[in-house]
Amino acid sequence: MTRRSLEIGMAAGAAAFLIAVPWLIPALTDHFWVSVITEILIWSLFAASANLLFGYVGLLSFGQALYFGFGMYGVALGIDHFGLSFWPAFGLGITSAMAMALVSGVFAVRLSWHYFAIITVVFSLIFYFLAVSMKPLTGGDDGINFSLPPVFRMGRTVFSLTDPTFQYFFVLVVVSLCFFLMYRLINSPLGKGFLAIRDNDLRASLIGLNVYVLRLIAFVMAGFLAGVSGALFAFFGRYASASYMFYQVSGEAVVWTIVGGAGTMFGPLVGTTLFIVIREIVSSHWEHHSLIVGLLAILAVIFAPKGIVGLWNGWMIRLDERDAATSAPPRLTLQAKP
């Protein structure tokens, strides 16, 4: 089997599975797992925002939870305080996350490596403590609950996320759209500019790339991805809480990305799936399930520095080479005569 047909087959299989989830999963196990898969999709988008920065621009951010939190609170406050309907609240969540990313990015992307990582943590801590202390507005750690407005009406039929199947498909469509946008971005001229900066920022500036502005654009785009996932998660949980802005949440996105494969399109999805499935299965039997997370992260860093998807790509390249070797015309080889 060639690499291409294998990959097309896998993509088709994954797509068919994702579309069949609302019927397949309840038939096989429990309806509960549909909501777990919905959650996986949302969190994989959050991990993708860390991946865009770390895997494609070379900026290790431990502060993406801040923009996730802004996405959440944009939706929750939009509905609860301002009485917005579904789409304006969604828009408010995303734009406030991007605005926050712009403001902190202006300072953060001047720095690189550990200094950048530290300043992203600092920003996220500042706003975490602000959110916790402004209890009347944010509800602090308890958060604020809101009731879902309908997504849209068609004649007399009202579509709302209270229907789990519709909610699942809504999340699937939004997440797929974001992954598609990211795919386009990575393969665009701007995406190659990002890769150049990740590889060698000094050289990038010498060929005429404005490293600061490109990093800032990437930072705001990552804020967009985190903001969308935060907004989706607010709709999914019907609430927003300051606890999701804590930097530990950011750290999880980094771990999921690294184990799944930083700098690969679907690495964050693979990593997020792995860890959330482990959490859901193990946590009911054993409270120290985060030990498994730590162990897997260590194993990945040592044995698969490019993550699970990186390992897979390595096998595919070897498969390619073997194909090329077997399909090439027979060549004269030196053989020792008996």
Place this chain on the structure above:
Amino acid sequence: MSEPVLRTERLTKRFGGLTAVDDLSISLAGGRVHAIIGPNGAGKTTFFNLVTGLLGPDSGRIFFRGRDITGCRPHVISRLGIKRTLQVKSVFPELNVADNLWITRQARHRFLHPFRSAARDPETKLRVEQTLEQIGLADLAARPAGTLSYGDVAMLEIGMALISEPSLLLLDEPTCGMSPAETSRAVAKIRDLARTIDIVIIEHDMDVVFGIADDITVLAQGAILASGSPAAIAGDERVREAYLGRPEDEDFMEEALHA
């Protein structure tokens, strides 16, 4: 003579107590290959770093074709048409050879499209293919640049300078670490480039310097020790003194004298 390509006025750069470039006023005319030579620590690379904006001078000014570029940031200076290679070869190691050239070409534009496919750009694609042919790396186009041999990386760096269509090219020891065959390939390429581009080259290999330079400037301790034609430099007593203790170069000076 028209406006010099590159001119500095009393340029000074200090690192702590060390004055790397000391009150340097230099003027390089267009249409010629200039070589800057001098013992280690003479301030040659610091001079390049000042011109390309990687460092800001403590005092003095830099003019590129009459335009004051003092204190401009590296990408701004690059877009004006000053490109350089680095002493320690510097490419994008995880991008393949063709993509290294591709992004270098694209970086000339102010705007990089965020969502259009990079593969659909026939103009850039063609230029990349031409450049790959010119530098003789067409067979290695799909290889990550980090896996190339040292000489091939150096050729790729020259290719990256080429595809960006510079009007002034600064080469920092381009043949350092190359095999003799690679060196002559690179020298031929530089001579070829010099027909259309103004070139300033820092080089330790005197064969290369005397092979391609029209003018030579000798730096010592951040200041001009001598400047002139290769023949004049070879016969300059002060230059020979500056190189004392470096018998290899001195032998060459002897040879050049008797040639």
